[in-house]
Amino acid sequence: MKSLVNEIIAPYFEQKKRELGIECPEEQRSIWKIDCWSVHKSEGFLGWMKKTHPNIILIFVPSNCTSVFQPLDVGVQRVLKQSFKRFAHADIVAEISGKLAAGGSVTLDTSLPVLRDRALG
Incomplete structure (x- = not known):
């Protein structure tokens, strides 16, 4: 998960901020909506995210709601x-x-x- 965030998620957010011309990208928050898996909700991962990537806000897709929140995953x-x-x-x-x-x-x-x-x- 750390590699995913460091190598794909965070660089993607930073690139999009540059493309959008955001003046203070280091202050701009990004929202990452992810499934409610145990590894995503572990204290270790959440603590690491807050320390390493404080500008990425995690929002969890509620259990049994993937079809509503992530239609591509189902469709x-x-x-x-x-x-x-x-x-x-x-x-x-x-x-x-x-x-x-x-x-x-x-x-x-x-x-x-x-x-x-x-x-x-």
């Missing part, structure tokens, strides 16, 4: 995630079926390169 990303799941499942079924038909042992390689390639398929 667009859900479709994409379901497609990944469906294609990965089809790939695994085809692999196991092939092994069964060939009389081989049924084991799946779960190493990172194989899983990465399966996700891209």
Whole structure:
């Protein structure tokens, strides 16, 4: 989470402030609306955010309200995630079926390169 904030979130906010021509960007607050996950609400992360990025205000999406507060997560990303799941499942079924038909042992390689390639398929 710290890398996400330091490398993506905070630089994005700073870039937008420059693009908007805000006179005192270091005083301008930014709002980051995020899901109510335990890592986001942990004392360690919240304390670090207040100390390291005091101008970023966190607003949590209430539980079970993602569809209301983050329609892209439900409308667009859900479709994409379901497609990944469906294609990965089809790939695994085809692999196991092939092994069964060939009389081989049924084991799946779960190493990172194989899983990465399966996700891209």
